[in-house]
Structure formats: C-alpha cells, structure tokens
Amino acid sequence: MTRAVDAQRHASRVAELLRKAYPEAQCALVHRSPLELLVATILSAQCTDQRVNLVTPALFKKYRSAAAFAASPPGVLEKEIQSTGFFNAKAKSIRACCRQLAEDHGGQVPRELDTLVKLPGVGRKTANVVLGTAYGIASGVVVDTHVARLSYRLGLTKHKDPVKIEQDLMALLPATEWVDFSHRLIHHGRQICIARKPKCEVCPLLAECPQHGVVLTAGGNKPGRAKGSQAATRSKAAATKPRSAAAKGALAAARNGAPKKSAQSSAAKAKVKPKPQTRSARP
Numbered sequence: 001m002t003r004a005v006d007a008q009r010h011a012s013r014v015a016e017l018l019r020k021a022y023p024e025a026q027c028a029l030v031h032r033s034p035l036e037l038l039v040a041t042i043l044s045a046q047c048t049d050q051r052v053n054l055v056t057p058a059l060f061k062k063y064r065s066a067a068a069f070a071a072s073p074p075g076v077l078e079k080e081i082q083s084t085g086f087f088n089a090k091a092k093s094i095r096a097c098c099r100q101l102a103e104d105h106g107g108q109v110p111r112e113l114d115t116l117v118k119l120p121g122v123g124r125k126t127a128n129v130v131l132g133t134a135y136g137i138a139s140g141v142v143v144d145t146h147v148a149r150l151s152y153r154l155g156l157t158k159h160k161d162p163v164k165i166e167q168d169l170m171a172l173l174p175a176t177e178w179v180d181f182s183h184r185l186i187h188h189g190r191q192i193c194i195a196r197k198p199k200c201e202v203c204p205l206l207a208e209c210p211q212h213g214v215v216l217t218a219g220g221n222k223p224g225r226a227k228g229s230q231a232a233t234r235s236k237a238a239a240t241k242p243r244s245a246a247a248k249g250a251l252a253a254a255r256n257g258a259p260k261k262s263a264q265s266s267a268a269k270a271k272v273k274p275k276p277q278t279r280s281a282r283p
C-alpha cells in the first residue's frame with residue numbers, strides 16, 4: 001500500500017467520523033441569498049460568525065441589492081459594520097465588490113471561481129464559501145482558522161499556508177466531500193478541538209487523530225508548536241529531564257490515551273507536577 005493511499009484512507013475515516021458527529025453541519029452565517037452570503041463572508045474576516053450575525057439583519061434590510069451596497073454613502077456603511085472590526089477596509093471591499101457586481105454581472109453573484117476571485121475583497125476562501133454554500137458547487141475546500149488548525153492536528157497536512165492546506169485536502173478527499181467536510185471541521189474546531197485547549201478526552205475523532213502539535217499533559221491538553229519553534233524546543237528539553245517513576249507513569253498514561261483522571265491521581269500521589277511532553281511534532 002502506498003503512502004498516498006494510506007493518507008486518503010485516513011482522510012476518508014476522518015470524514016466519516018465527522019459525518020457521524022455533525023450530520024447537519026452548515027454554514028453559520030445567516031443569509032437568504034448569494035449576495036447576502038458574500039457580504040457576510042467579507043464581514044467575517046477576523047470576526048466571529050456570531051458577531052456578523054448580529055450586524056447583518058439590519059444591514060440586509062437596508063441594502064437589498066448590490067447597487068444599494070455600492071451606493072452607500074461614505075462613512076455610513078463603516079459605522080453600521082464597525083463592530084465587526086477592520087470596518088474601513090471591509091466597507092471599501094463591499095462597496096467595490098458590489099459596484100462590480102452591479103456594473104458587470106447584472107447585480108448577481110457569479111457561479112465561477114475564476115470570476116469570483118477577481119472581485120475586490122474576494123479571495124479563494126470567500127469564493128469557496130459562496131459557491132459551496134449558496135450554489136452547492138464544490139470549487140474547493142474552505143480553509144479558515146479552524147480548518148487550518150484541525151487539518152494539521154489530524155495529520156491531513158503538514159502545511160500552515162491555507163492555499164497549500166487546501167491543495168492537500170482536495171487531493172485527499174473526493175470533491176463530493178469538500179463542502180460538508182469544511183463545515184463539519186469548523187463545527188468540530190468550535191466545539192471540541194479548540195485552539196487553546198483541545199478536548200481530546202471526549203473527541204469522537206481521537207482514534208484516528210495523531211494529535212500533531214498537541215501537547216499532552218496530565219492536567220489537560222494544550223496547543224504546541226511546530227518542530228524547531230521555541231515552544232517545541234522547550235517541551236523537548238522538559239521531556240528529557242529526569243522524573244520520578246510515578247510522574248513518568250502518569251505521562252505515559254496520558255500519552256497512551258488513558259483517562260485524564262488516572263493520570264492526574266498518579267501524579268498527585270507522587271506530589272510531582274508532570275512536565276508537558278510533545279506528543280508529536282510535524283510529520
């Protein structure tokens with residue numbers, strides 16, 4: 001069996017577990033049309049979907065077409081979207097993008113990736129979100145901060161660059177999986193595989209996850225860093241320090257996926273706080 005086939009099987013098993021865990025996962029941005037989704041996705045940059053969903057109802061009630069967004073007076077749209085952050089840049093992108101939609105596309109959002117990414121403020125991620133969610137077209141895999149983090153932890157990529165991560169995921173999964181896979185991964189990143197403290201002990205993907213870059217400790221899991229970084233170097237140094245037999249046992253239990261409680265109690269008995277140990281660095 002080749003390494004590529006192994007990687008595809010691993011990705012397929014991850015996709016299956018995600019499907020079971022989040023059968024109904026969908027885009028969290030509230031919208032009623034491709035245009036509304038496009039605007040909401042532009043607003044979601046560096047902002048939570050919940051925050052965007054607080055802002056968009058009034059916005060979509062007021063601006064009902066691409067031409068209306070394009071004609072919004074300077075300073076007004078900025079104020080209306082201020083709470084989403086980076087409001088000057090976002091207002092500029094929305095106006096320019098909607099102007100082009102109104103002038104060149106009859107006010108409609110195009111269905112082609114190549115056309116979409118030529119619109120001001122629309123990158124590949126935004127285009128994939130709009131095509132996949134609004135039109136059901138699998139143009140690629142949406143790689144946001146959750147998808148990037150989880151793809152690395154799950155051993156689906158060794159890259160940190162969204163473009164390279166998307167290429168890896170597209171090579172590992174059939175196109176029919178691309179849209180739902182990213183929705184499910186985003187849900188999983190919000191609920192279980194949280195950036196600062198992944199809940200590996202209750203994760204339905206644990207059996208398939210190599211936990212790359214996750215630091216396992218008896219007191220809970222933490223994000224690690226790539227091999228060669230300061231954190232990885234520190235973790236490695238800590239891992240090589242001599243420890244008591246009980247502390248060693250607690251760490252071994254944590255590494256082997258034993259319940260957190262037993263690892264904690266062993267450490268408590270020894271009255272030694274176990275040092276973190278990196279489960280694995282970059283593959």
Ligand code: SF4
Binds near residue numbers: 198200
């Ligand atoms: S086992 Fe841990 S690192 Fe892997 S996906 Fe689950 S929460 Fe994330």
